[in-house]
Amino acid sequence: MSKKIMLSGIQPTGALHIGNYLGALKNWENILNEYYGFFFIADYHAITIEYDAKEMQKRIIDTAIEYLACGLNLEKCSIFVQSDVQPHTELAWIFNSIIPVAELERMTQYKDKSRKNAENINAALLTYPSLMAADILLYHPDIVPVGEDQEQHVELTRMIVRKFNNRYGEYFKEPETYHGKVLRILGLDGINKMSKSLNNHIPLRLSAEETEKLILQKAVTDPNRKLKTDKGNPEICNVYSYHKIFSSEEEQKEICKDCFKIIFYSSRSAISHLFAKGSQLPHSFWIPVPSRMAVSLLQVLRPCFPTGYIWNSTGISCFFIAPIKSSEFCTGTDWSV
Secondary structure, three states: OOOOOEEEEEEOOOHHHHHHHHHHHHHHHHHHOOOOEEEEOOOOHHHOOOHHHHHHHHHHHHHHHHHHOOOOOOOOOOEEEHHHHOOHHHHHHHHOOOOOHHHHOOHHHHHHHHHHHHOOOOHHHHHHHHHHHHHHHHHOOOOEEOOOOHHHHHHHHHHHHHHHHHHHHOOOOOOOEEEEOOOOOEEOOOEOOOOOOOOOOEEEEOOHHHHHHHHHHHHHHHHHOOOOOOOOHHHHHHHHHHHHHHOOOOHHHHHHHHHEEEEOOOOOOHHHHOOOOEEEEEEEEEEEEEHHHHHHHHHOOOOOOOOOEEEEEEEEEEEOOOOOOHHOOOOOOOOOO
């Protein structure tokens, strides 16, 4: 094979999410022009924690479908199921004979999963890195695309290469890691890495409408912004971190501007409260009204808000209002014109 080789895999633990796509699949697609890819569905790794045996086969098939849906080209790579290739476990057993238990016990992921699955700390969870090393080295890859949380495992794999070659003679080469643009995607909770097991993920298979609904319902944004009238800070807002990935630079600038300055009022009661005598208005805000009211309302507001203007969309007009104290204009205006 003339091309260099890359290898990676994903567990069939359920529907793939945007963390999988941005942290792995997108990177795979981008580098397949230079490398031939071996991509496997890691079903052996998936059984190190509690799982539904009846669902496993369906999840394997679903994962393969999502691999293809994300753009993997079978002319540039091979997609296979880990358990279909027996040498994975055979090589892992050999590696178990040369890895000190202390090295396995110090692995961060082992400690983390043991803490989260205290009732099922099994031997496979401990020897997980041995199997991962076998997954990698069996194909003699040049690079292994991984996230930050897997870097330690690749370091252990390099150590295994040195120990194996020292005992049996030069055979394996030490693989290099490859990090794409995105290394770690936070989940909707804004704290932990996006994960199906933590139920903080955004599945790839959702429609645009379903994705929007999920984010509105569950996403943690700026923790300091308690009310809609409070200014936001995009740099500590987890949803904005998604915009940095998916939105254009112009869209990001608009979002930042809106977050700092614009407040959205959609009800008459909110607008009435806004114009309470003596209240301090925010930097700027939108007032949506039926189009039939727009002209009359603009005539009333224009003397007080010289920079206001009408924006019409699907029968709704919105006024963009500049900063002003409500005490500077008459508060007895009839809004029902």
